[in-house]
Amino acid sequence: MSAVKLDTLGAVNDLGKPWRYEEDGLTVTRTAVWSPPGCHPVGCGLKLYTKDNKLVRVEGDENHPVTQGRLCVRCITLKDYVYNPSRIIYPMKRDRKYRGQADKWERCTWDEALDIIEKNYREITAKYGRESIIIFAGTGREGGTLYPYGSMMLGGPNYCYTQSGYACYTPRLAATAYMMGVTYPE
Structure with a gap:
């Protein structure tokens, strides 16, 4: 050496x-x-x-x-x-009419992706109010302290922060409770 x-x-x-x-x-x-x-x-x-x-x-x-x-x-x-050739490293979009069809995704620019997000955000909040948006994270760790700032930036009161180790089941319960008023029906 x-x-x-x-x-x-x-x-x-x-x-x-x-x-x-x-x-x-x-x-x-x-x-x-x-x-x-x-x-x-x-x-x-x-x-x-x-x-x-x-x-x-x-x-x-x-x-x-x-x-x-x-x-x-x-x-x-x-x-x-x-270096996996299948790794997605750019924003992708797919027309809603092609939902479920994996081969219909196409690359878009970062500006286009952010424009789509902004457009959807504005439409949803205009129709349903800012309370209809939630900042959501599947598992906590140190980044969890930042989630309330996301809610403040978007002007809404909602954020969902789960503790370490609750990466699938608890977020599913929280999301269904927010959307349907009850936890995941099993």
Whole structure:
């Protein structure tokens, strides 16, 4: 292995370790990733190896205080996920008359997607009032503290925040309670 060269910033994390450096012609970035629904507040400590801004390799960061170099399956397969040809990385739209037809989606611009969202938001709130819109998150974690701001920005009183681990059943109950006045009928 060649000598490790710090990047020009020389930035270090709170453990005194460089967060980015060069090694064997690759840029190594030390980071931690988190993914719902299973990661808890720390996530896996990673070393991402890149060349020309392309991910080459993923390894566990042995200096991460919690995971100590161990990775979950999501992190181990990160490169496959990032470069999967079926991965959707742009906004997509589909005419309502084609609901349920997977081959009818088409790419649209970010501006077009945001215009569609704005148009639908304005139509719904004009017809049903701002109370008809809800800011909804399927699982909580640290981001949950931001949901009330979404409601304030949209001018409505509703937001639904569920606790960690309630990524499918509890959101379903909350959504049906808001929409039908009762929880999910089973």
